[in-house]
Amino acid sequence: MQTPTQLNLAFAALADPTRRAILARLAQGEATVTELAKPFGLRQPTISKHLHVLEDAGLIRQSRDAQSRPRHLVVGGPLKEVDAWLRPFREQWEGRFNNLDSYLKKISKK
């Protein structure tokens, strides 16, 4: 992540459950607006709005070659950096809770 603004855009984009679901779908392969709209039961303009937010955050991109312009995930983009940024923090707490788990097991045996 280069600047806080980019990080903010990425987090704002990730804050919405529909947009996270769209990313999850795109993590499995590219998809057109029609294909994305269907499983969510949303109208195309609504999906398009979400896609714009994701595009502005640099999380997804449009393929230029096909007429249907399918969206795809930007591999190595902000999402990767968001995860990289969070990971040490997450690992710290997970390590702590793993210890707590072992410790509780140990003292309950006494």
Place this chain on the structure above:
Amino acid sequence: MLSNEHTKTTIDRNNFTITFRRSFEAPREQVFEAWTQPEHIKHWWDPSGVPLSECVVDLRPGGAFKFTNKDSAHSPPFAGVYKMIEPPSKLVFEALGSLGTVQLESTNGSTDMTVSIRCGSAEHLEQFLKLGVHEGTALTLDNLVRYVGKSRQQVAS
């Protein structure tokens, strides 16, 4: 939503809150004691598993605590003030400028724990998270899929 096999993590950017959820096979009284008594805390607090070199606890609202690990040259002590103490279900503290809430629920002899850390602002959340950063980590697409995996389950259901 991020998760390993035990701990579930969520980030609510709108409330500047990070939440961890985890279950323990222990009664919640015991989990609460583990969170509030220095002779217990010092054995599990440091992520490395090395006991704390110092653990000071003044367990009352407004009382201070300070957890210092052996490697304090590289990571600062976790210090703060208790805000609310409601055994055996709730503990609220302020530390590093953030509000931490520990909630414990009993389920058939085991305990569901929810730990949330709320920061004052988006910038603060960012700073707080950075305190946990030791080094940059190269990541794979697997992490990404795991990151959004929870959303996918929600869509499927």
